[in-house]
Amino acid sequence: MRFEKFFRATTSSSVPSTRSSAFLGSQDDDPIPVMNSSRTPRSAEVISMGCRFWFRTCCLLMILVGSTSCGDREDQKATRISDEIRDQPDRIRLPIPENEPIVRVRIRKVTGSLEPVDFAHSGQTVSIEDGNGRMITRKGPLTVRRDRDGWIIRAADTWTVPASFQSSDWISLASEGGLELTDDTGETRRYAGSLRCVHLPDQKETTWDLIEYVDIESYLPGVLSGELFGHWGLQCQAAQAIAARSFVTMECILRQKKRWDVVDTPGSQVYLGVVEDPLSHQACNMTSGMILTWGPEVVPGYFSSCCGGRAATGVEAIGPNPINAVPPLKGHAGDGYCQEAPLYEWTRECSGRDLGRAIRRSASKGSPEKAIGTVERIIIIGRNRHGRGVRLQIRDTAGRRVEMTSEDLLQSSRSLPGGALYSGWVEGRTRGGRLELSGHGYGHGAGLCQYGSAAMDKAGKSFWQMIEFYYPGAEIKKAW
Secondary structure, eight states, rough: OOOEOOOOOOOOOOOOOOOOOOOOOOOOOOOOOOBOOEEEEEEEEOEEEOOOHHHHHHHHHHHOOOOOOOOOOOOOBBBOOOHHHHHHSSSOBOOSSSBBEEEEEEEEEEEOOOOOEEEEETEEEEEEEEESSSEEEEESEEEEEEETTEEEEETTTTOOOOOOHHOSEEEEEEEEEEEEOOOTTTTTEEEEEEEEEEEOTSOOTOOEEEEEEEEEEHHHHHHHHHSSSSTOOHHHHHHHHHHHHHHHHHHHHHHTTTTSSEEESSTTTOOOSSOOOOOHHHHHHHHHTTTETTTTTEEEEEEEOOOOOOOOOOOHHHHHHHHGSSSSGSSOOOOOTTTTSSEEEEEEOHHHHHHHHHHHHHTTOOOOGGGSSSSEEEEEEEEEEEEEEEEEEETTTTTTTTEHEEEEEEEEHSTTTTTTSSSSEEEEEEEEEEEEEEEBBSOOOSSSSHHHHHHHTTTTHHHHHHHHHSSSOOEEOOOO
């Protein structure tokens, strides 16, 4: 049975607290067909923002669901958005899925035959499938590598694989209870989905991607554990679950013809594999299948660590694609609840020469930025309707002046020796031969502010109120 709940959030108070930015970058890929879950779709449950009667009802239900706690975090992470979203000006529709998608997470890119990957624990039974549907089983531990002749699998200290497997473009490994994977630092993580080893035909014979195929609901707890502090409250965890679910759903739609959908690093959203954190699982379970929508389409669930008190719009932060121009991504009004975040305001020194070099390196051929020298001054010359600095003038020691968006400066700064700037909302002047910078926030500032949602949680706000505040006008639809 389909029904609607209407809810009007009231916002007050401001206490702050955590998280990171979305950095944009290229994602290399080859086409692999997207897979869909076989789950039967459930009746769509639409939760839109409306009258106070239903607000009181929802609040009572939330009290019955759970309670909150909160804290602070210094360590921030980042999300990067696909080039498709940033650069394509044409309309890309994001239809609401009828079934729970399978997400393809690139766990690792392996670049040489001397770089083996270890799977499974001793005695664990592993099913191995090749690209032609043939299946074998082996006992763990297993080591997989690739040389010029194809795949090589070692089981019980013996290199053994049928010829058909060796020449296959990909092989897939799966085991009941998940597969353990040890990275090059010695850290072991467990993955619930199947792990596919995919040769990259446009690169060296020994180069391949390791990609997990896993349903979204199994994927999300590992995102929450990677993106948020474990002691943060249930309500901000639930808001993050809805944002992260919407983000990965968008990527699954946009990248159907690509080799993978997301990476497990801040390049997309941090993912730790199978986690045991009860709060992450509770937040995902209580919001199961809920995504952000605007009309018949998914709203990209962008988020950053700290908006610095003033929101960026989706177009300003991510790019001109119309999917970023929907009203829920126009930005929240007023402060972002994040005043207590470690990087709400920040200062930093850097070399004007290094920053000029970084700007030139990222500039397109023939652009004015290609001529910029040692940076002497950064001035905010444009603000959005929320008061966030979004357009900058860069001056060098030779008197040259160029204009840039704050996001373009942020992306250019990624090659700075000391690491990227915390955000592009920044000003700077030279003192004593050094460029002194002062900025606000961490990340692009569009969508959910993680430290702000943690503060709202601490102030007793529900995840419904957080979603309405950070994605104004969005509906929360139970899509599967």
